[in-house]
Amino acid sequence: MISDSQWSWWSEVTNKKDEFTFQVLTISVISLMAILWYRSRKTLSTLPPGPRGVPVVGYLPFLGANFHHEFTKLAQRYGPIFKIHLGSKTYIILNSSDLAKAVLHDQDDIFANRDPPVAGLVVSYGGKDIVWSNNNSYWRNLRKVFVYEVLSNKNLDETQSFRRGGVRKTIKQVYERMGTEVDIGGIVFFTSLSVITNTIWGKSLVEDEKNNDVGVGLREVISKIVELLGAPNVSDFFPVLTKFDLQGVQREMKRQWKTMDRILERIIEERLAIKKDEAGRKDFLQILLELKQQNTTSGFSMTEIKALLMDIVVGGTDTTSTMAEWTMAELLQNPNEMKKVQDELEQVIGKNNIVEESHLPKLRYLDAVIKETFRLHPPLPLLIMRSPKLHYIYSAIKVGGYTIPKGSNVYLNVWAIHRDPQYWENPLEFDPNRFLMVDGRNKYDYSGYNTNFLPFGSGRRGCPGVPLGEKMLLYLLASLLHSFNWILPNNKEHELSDKFGLVVKKRNSLMAIPSQRLPDKNLYM
Numbered sequence: 076m077i078s079d080s081q082w083s084w085w086s087e088v089t090n091k092k093d094e095f096t097f098q099v100l101t102i103s104v105i106s107l108m109a110i111l112w113y114r115s116r117k118t119l120s121t122l123p124p125g126p127r128g129v130p131v132v133g134y135l136p137f138l139g140a141n142f143h144h145e146f147t148k149l150a151q152r153y154g155p156i157f158k159i160h161l162g163s164k165t166y167i168i169l170n171s172s173d174l175a176k177a178v179l180h181d182q183d184d185i186f187a188n189r190d191p192p193v194a195g196l197v198v199s200y201g202g203k204d205i206v207w208s209n210n211n212s213y214w215r216n217l218r219k220v221f222v223y224e225v226l227s228n229k230n231l232d233e234t235q236s237f238r239r240g241g242v243r244k245t246i247k248q249v250y251e252r253m254g255t256e257v258d259i260g261g262i263v264f265f266t267s268l269s270v271i272t273n274t275i276w277g278k279s280l281v282e283d284e285k286n287n288d289v290g291v292g293l294r295e296v297i298s299k300i301v302e303l304l305g306a307p308n309v310s311d312f313f314p315v316l317t318k319f320d321l322q323g324v325q326r327e328m329k330r331q332w333k334t335m336d337r338i339l340e341r342i343i344e345e346r347l348a349i350k351k352d353e354a355g356r357k358d359f360l361q362i363l364l365e366l367k368q369q370n371t372t373s374g375f376s377m378t379e380i381k382a383l384l385m386d387i388v389v390g391g392t393d394t395t396s397t398m399a400e401w402t403m404a405e406l407l408q409n410p411n412e413m414k415k416v417q418d419e420l421e422q423v424i425g426k427n428n429i430v431e432e433s434h435l436p437k438l439r440y441l442d443a444v445i446k447e448t449f450r451l452h453p454p455l456p457l458l459i460m461r462s463p464k465l466h467y468i469y470s471a472i473k474v475g476g477y478t479i480p481k482g483s484n485v486y487l488n489v490w491a492i493h494r495d496p497q498y499w500e501n502p503l504e505f506d507p508n509r510f511l512m513v514d515g516r517n518k519y520d521y522s523g524y525n526t527n528f529l530p531f532g533s534g535r536r537g538c539p540g541v542p543l544g545e546k547m548l549l550y551l552l553a554s555l556l557h558s559f560n561w562i563l564p565n566n567k568e569h570e571l572s573d574k575f576g577l578v579v580k581k582r583n584s585l586m587a588i589p590s591q592r593l594p595d596k597n598l599y600m
């Protein structure tokens with residue numbers, strides 16, 4: 076038998092061991108908690124700086140209506156990257172070319188999601204289009220088809236005559252109004268709409284007599300859609316309030332979407348009723364319907380076709396016409412530049428000829444003027460908001476040495492980058508020479524490869540409509556400037572202030588008076 080005394084050493088050791096284990100455990104837990112606390116503090120301390128707001132609403136009450144100006148002022152105080160709380164959401168605002176590169180190029184895949192506004196979801200059939208889909212296989216497929224099968228060089232060449240029709244019609248209309256004040260925004264909008272709809276479905280709603288009222292209505296619908304997409308909406312800042320639709324944005328967008336949807340359905344139905352061999356030359360709609368019938372992986376459903384058409388009509392019309400208006404406004408403000416552009420047109424095209432798309436690659440100075448206008452007035456000054464992919468953990472995403480908090484949205488302040496004296500000498504001066512070729516090479520194109528200049532964004536979410544947008548803009552402006560001389564009305568002050576929205580426009584419409592420039596009046600018919 077073993078006596079109690081024999082066991083006492085064991086019980087002593089065990090007790091001591093327990094005590095030891097307990098101590099080790101306690102130290103481990105405390106250390107672990109300290110490490111976690113330190114790490115969480117470290118993470119917090121690496122969040123970008125930013126203005127303090129008030130509880131619940133954050134910085135909302137202090138932010139003026141022109142977001143791009145406000146963000147630029149805040150960047151001057153807090154530096155090129157700052158965070159801001161608006162309602163229940165956190166936004167990270169990037170204001171430098173290096174930071175743009177970090178997001179658009181170095182971590183492009185991570186930052187290629189969207190956080191669609193309520194209005195965006197309504198107009199895109201619940202996020203079924205390219206603009207508002209997340210970075211997933213559905214979006215990749217839709218975008219691939221759009222870029223390679225719809226907007227290919229071959230298709231753009233084949234649809235050239237449709238665009239020509241739209242522009243020639245405008246020249247005739249302006250000719251009939253020579254000597255009177257013309258609303259430049261109005262005419263360039265109708266022309267862009269006519270050119271876009273011509274390119275998509277071969278005939279223009281604006282020109283077609285039978286559909287005249289539809290053409291006029293369409294302008295209102297598109298303008299309203301773009302306005303609603305850019306309107307600050309309480310439901311976007313406080314998603315829990317979405318069902319109450321306090322400002323009625325969702326309700327109004329549904330109304331506009333229904334009108335557009337009816338128009339698109341009618342056009343598709345009309346097209347389907349025509350036998351394939353009677354449809355004539357291929358426009359975008361024909362290409363999409365044929366892709367649908369092919370039943371391949373790139374085949375489309377009818378909803379996807381409508382969502383894509385919506386992207387093209389809404390995404391292509393307002394941006395292009397806004398840019399055409401800004402360019403005309405800058406040229407009227409800078410008569411020397413206007414003269415240089417018109418001299419070039421005379422040299423390349425001649426006064427006894429009209430502009431054709433084949434002339435466009437030779438119009439170097441006009442191209443530089445348009446790029447300089449894009450620099451000073453990027454139509455989407457904050458691009459379209461990006462969101463980091465959801466599965467990235469809290470501390471994984473870093474930009475400029477700061478942590479991008481989970482669930483935050485990222486705005487790229489292109490407006491600030493385009494006016495930053497670090498990249499642009501005398502940034503507020505209108506000087507197209509910055510965009511002229513040096514040693515046969517142009518430092519800037521629309522790809523956004525050089526992140527000092529990003530009017531179309533860049534990377535995998537950059538604008539896929541560049542080839543069409545660029546062509547339309549050059550063709551339309553070259554035609555208006557070659558056919559007419561333009562002066563400002565005496566009684567109106569000419570100023571270049573802007574008004575924020577998804578597409579930033581001139582605050583006051585540009586009015587100008589055209590006069591005949593070409594000797595032969597047949598060149599206007």
Ligand code: HEM
Nearest residue numbers: 206387390391394395455459531532533536537538540544
């Ligand atoms: C002057 C003309 C235009 C300008 C300034 C412009 C500008 C832009 C910008 C800044 C973006 C966002 C890029 C980003 O988030 O990085 C964008 C996206 C987009 N644009 Fe354009 N755009 C123009 C014309 C067009 C045209 C003509 C089309 C259609 C034919 C078009 C279709 C789209 C689409 C579908 C997207 C969404 C891309 C995506 O999310 O993957 N755009 N555009």
